Amino acid sequence: MTISKKSMKWIPWILILPVILIRGFTTLYPIGATLKNSLFDIKVLSGVNEFVGLSNYINVFKDPKIISSISFTVIFVVVSMVFHVVLGVALALILNMKFKGRRFLRTIVLIPWAMPAVVIGMAAKWGFNNDYGMINDFIRRFVSDFQFNWLINTGSARAAVIAMDLWKDLPFFAILVLSGLQFISGDIYEAAKVDGANGIQSFFRITLPLITRNVITLCIPFTLWRLTTFDLVYAMTSGGPGEDTSLIAYRITMEAFTNLNVGYAATLAVMLFLVMALFSWFNIKVMNRMSD
Amino acid sequence: MKKTVSILLTTALAAGMLAGCGGNSSETKEEGSSAKKGDYDLTLYSINTTDPDFDDWLKNVEDATGLKINVIAAPTDSDTRQQKITTILSTGDSSVDIIEINDEMSASFKNSGWLEGLNDTVMTEDIRGEFPQGYLEDMITDKDGNIIGVPGYSGYLAFWVNQEIMDEVGIASIDTKEDFVKYMEAVSGDGRYGYGGSWEKTYVFNEIAQFVNMFGGDYFDWTNPANKEAIQFLHDMVQNGQTPIDQIADKYEQMNPKANDGKYGSWFMWGLGTDYEKADMLGADKIHMAMVPDFSGKGQRAIFTDSWSYVLNKASENKEAAVKFLEYMADEGGMEASYKAFDRYPARADVAAKVVPDTDPAKEMYSRYAEECNVAGRPMLPQTMEFITDMGTIYQSCMKDEITVDDFCKKAQELVDKYSK
Numbered sequence: 001m002t003i004s005k006k007s008m009k010w011i012p013w014i015l016i017l018p019v020i021l022i023r024g025f026t027t028l029y030p031i032g033a034t035l036k037n038s039l040f041d042i043k044v045l046s047g048v049n050e051f052v053g054l055s056n057y058i059n060v061f062k063d064p065k066i067i068s069s070i071s072f073t074v075i076f077v078v079v080s081m082v083f084h085v086v087l088g089v090a091l092a093l094i095l096n097m098k099f100k101g102r103r104f105l106r107t108i109v110l111i112p113w114a115m116p117a118v119v120i121g122m123a124a125k126w127g128f129n130n131d132y133g134m135i136n137d138f139i140r141r142f143v144s145d146f147q148f149n150w151l152i153n154t155g156s157a158r159a160a161v162i163a164m165d166l167w168k169d170l171p172f173f174a175i176l177v178l179s180g181l182q183f184i185s186g187d188i189y190e191a192a193k194v195d196g197a198n199g200i201q202s203f204f205r206i207t208l209p210l211i212t213r214n215v216i217t218l219c220i221p222f223t224l225w226r227l228t229t230f231d232l233v234y235a236m237t238s239g240g241p242g243e244d245t246s247l248i249a250y251r252i253t254m255e256a257f258t259n260l261n262v263g264y265a266a267t268l269a270v271m272l273f274l275v276m277a278l279f280s281w282f283n284i285k286v287m288n289r290m291s292d
Numbered sequence: 293m294k295k296t297v298s299i300l301l302t303t304a305l306a307a308g309m310l311a312g313c314g315g316n317s318s319e320t321k322e323e324g325s326s327a328k329k330g331d332y333d334l335t336l337y338s339i340n341t342t343d344p345d346f347d348d349w350l351k352n353v354e355d356a357t358g359l360k361i362n363v364i365a366a367p368t369d370s371d372t373r374q375q376k377i378t379t380i381l382s383t384g385d386s387s388v389d390i391i392e393i394n395d396e397m398s399a400s401f402k403n404s405g406w407l408e409g410l411n412d413t414v415m416t417e418d419i420r421g422e423f424p425q426g427y428l429e430d431m432i433t434d435k436d437g438n439i440i441g442v443p444g445y446s447g448y449l450a451f452w453v454n455q456e457i458m459d460e461v462g463i464a465s466i467d468t469k470e471d472f473v474k475y476m477e478a479v480s481g482d483g484r485y486g487y488g489g490s491w492e493k494t495y496v497f498n499e500i501a502q503f504v505n506m507f508g509g510d511y512f513d514w515t516n517p518a519n520k521e522a523i524q525f526l527h528d529m530v531q532n533g534q535t536p537i538d539q540i541a542d543k544y545e546q547m548n549p550k551a552n553d554g555k556y557g558s559w560f561m562w563g564l565g566t567d568y569e570k571a572d573m574l575g576a577d578k579i580h581m582a583m584v585p586d587f588s589g590k591g592q593r594a595i596f597t598d599s600w601s602y603v604l605n606k607a608s609e610n611k612e613a614a615v616k617f618l619e620y621m622a623d624e625g626g627m628e629a630s631y632k633a634f635d636r637y638p639a640r641a642d643v644a645a646k647v648v649p650d651t652d653p654a655k656e657m658y659s660r661y662a663e664e665c666n667v668a669g670r671p672m673l674p675q676t677m678e679f680i681t682d683m684g685t686i687y688q689s690c691m692k693d694e695i696t697v698d699d700f701c702k703k704a705q706e707l708v709d710k711y712s713k
Contacts, residue, residue: 044382045400045674129546130538131555151541152692234371240493241540241692242685257375259678260382 031273037266044260056267066268068243069251072158076247077226080165084173084222085215087166091174093207096181106175113172121235124164125151154244157237161245165232173222180214181207213290220283224276248272332362333613334389337377339600340634341365349633356629357620359613364388370494374677381406381605389608390617392444392600395431396680399672401603402434408604408611409438414618422640424662427597430669441601442622445636446644448661449498449560449596450581452568457484457557466558469587476534479557487535488556490547491691493684494677496540498596500526500687501671502560505594506587511671512712514705524697527690540688551579558582562598564635564654574653581657584665595665599639679711 003011041052060066095106112120127133128150139146150156184207192202230249233239239246239254246254248268256265340346341363354361367373374397380388381401393401401407420428423443432441453466461478465471476486489499501511503526509518529535539547548567550556565581568574584593602621604614620626627638628647637658638644648655661667673679683704690700 043675044378045404047404125541125546129541131550131553132546149538149541152538237541238371238492238494240685240688242493242688254681257378258371259675260378261678 034266038270040263042263065243069246069248073248080162083166088173092177095178109171112168117231118235121232124236128160152241157245176218180211184210333359334610335362337364337388337391339366339392345633352629357616384607386607386609389610389614394600395598396676398431399676402440407440408606413615415439422642426668441603442618443599443601443639446639447562447598451584452561453558453582455577466585472585480534485535486557488559489539490542490544491540492543496684497680508588512708514701520701530691593665596670597667673711675711682707
């Protein structure tokens, strides 16, 4: 029995059919439904379900809550990612040094990453409390009359949220950078040393160029995760004070599941999806250019 | 040949997986539903499962009704709980028959058509009069006059004071607005405040509405001068250091430890003081409920009442059993069981008089609240959480001086107009 070339063409499709069906049901259908819902005004509690075309998309830019969410999301993503890269590389370099207890440090450094964000958020709500929090308790050991409630002012609440995000995910970023560092041969550093390069020169001339591609690759998922963060603020600040720490993903969740404004939430989700797709495309372009 | 066999095998495997998936899933579903039907008469979505006495309560209910009850624990986080319950009801999910809902959910769901009316079955005319009328009308009656729930208990947004602080400053009672102001001035200072609250944006609504009520205002009419007076009063308390601005980050779990630590002289709070009791701070000489001050000067005291109500999912397929359950919960036996297991003060006045012993410190004050105060349900609109959150957001801005009191009143009226549509 032989199978013709024409029939062979269908075999791979048959083999991946289960995956296509599962993907279609769990990913493509929800995306299609979300796109459709974004063109409707759907308010479950009021029983409203009307086609409104692009009105939801226009209203997004007139809604002060969304403007505030977009503003904080941009700040959150940019500041958090800058610190991820700078501190992540620094931490990776430390973890790459040869010292006693290095293996132990590499293990415990990942503990915050392994903890659920909601748990961290709830703990942070207490941690930043003026009366009972460990942050102020620590500061008061140096400044005895220090009084400050981090979560009631816009700037400090935003800083606290970013700090907790870094505390949780920075070690994971560092460990992934570390894996890149370990691919750099020791011979290169030896040769540089022989040529008279000091530590700083070695870092900027050897280490950094060789891990740049690795770091940029890591920046794609880490940025996308920042864009979809909602659990941390959900547990830590509930988006407050006011709406000042409402990340866009948190706002989508609130609109969809608490306020039940399904159409509006779908619009926000589509817009976030487009931003994420655009960002990924841009990153891939940059990486391709670097390869060339 | 090898190639052909391997292709056939993998094709068969893929086809088998697909067929297997479909076959198994439908079989499991049928088995699951028939097993469920056979084992249980109804399913209850409960908020009390973490209570140590829950099993005793469940046994009591099952013995009294003869029903076998399947219990699903509701999430303890309020937002998550509301999301889950909304999803169950809005999708016509029949896997849950009875659900416990709070006032926020009642306001959202009562006119949605998702809940079964109980006028002819459970909340019949003969017992209706025994429940707090203001609560029944404001919170759990739909636009067509159908009562959609059985109140599981009767709670008040009680006025709490710290007696040790009162004794220290030499103030015996806080009966009028002037007494309240004097108390604020006497207590506040050195990290202590005359009044404390939980002003997190989704919690502060209770206190805004309470003060508006005490000043004789109307929460749905922000052109009313009494509303502005109430907000100005709260704003001045912040400015004068009589209540802390820090509390805009606080929910009840942050507020109560501060009350226990003697940081606050007075506050409004639901419940019978379980958190104070746990800290050994509940008592006539420590933390206790007091009569709400009369800010009107006309002997009119205002207080809010709340409850969690048992409601019947309209999509339920076990309505007969569900009605039997609800009848028991509306009856003396069910209310007594809830009081004993969960410290829930009976919603029916006649049952409370019989079941609650005179030694219970809440009994006297709850009876006085019922007799001496204008008892009402909280002012809510169908888009409840959105309205509450938006009001909380502008209130926080006002207290932080980001907007003026006049701006607050203007924006509050806009929100009322927006969410009343």
